[in-house]
Structure formats: structure tokens, C-alpha cells
Amino acid sequence: MILNKLSSRYPNLPLMVVENVFGAVDKVEEDESIDDDGTGDFLGSKKDSFYWHKKCIESNGKIT
Numbered sequence: 108m109i110l111n112k113l114s115s116r117y118p119n120l121p122l123m124v125v126e127n128v129f130g131a132v133d134k135v136e137e138d139e140s141i142d143d144d145g146t147g148d149f150l151g152s153k154k155d156s157f158y159w160h161k162k163c164i165e166s167n168g169k170i171t
Contacts, residue, residue: 110168122168124160 114122133141 110163114168124163 110122110124135141
């Protein structure tokens with residue numbers, strides 16, 4: 108995987124897995140509410156992301 112390749116290529120640099128935020132333009136409605144339909148889909152995809160982050164941490168970065 109990419110983390111294994113990067114750690115081999117740059118053995119003296121720490122690798123940090125970070126989560127990028129969900130970028131969306133919020134439209135404030137007349138009643139000052141915000142329709143946030145996209146967040147549910149995004150959070151669903153994050154569950155898979157968290158699974159792989161946990162797996163990476165548990166394996167000390169050696170995911171095969």
C-alpha cells in the first residue's frame with residue numbers, strides 16, 4: 108500500500124495519517140436552518156476510513 112511505499116522511500120520521516128474535512132458550501136435558509144444532506148453520506152464513508160486508520164495503527168503501519 109501507499110503508506111508502506113512512503114515509509115520505505117522516506118525511512119527517517121514520520122508519516123502522519125490525517126483526515127481532510129468535508130468541504131461543502133452551506134446554504135442558510137430563511138428560517139436560519141442549514142440543509143445538510145451531504146453530511147450523512149460523508150459520515151457513512153468515514154466509517155470505512157476509520158476502520159483502515161485503526162488497522163494501520165494496530166499493525167504499526169504494515170498493512171498488506
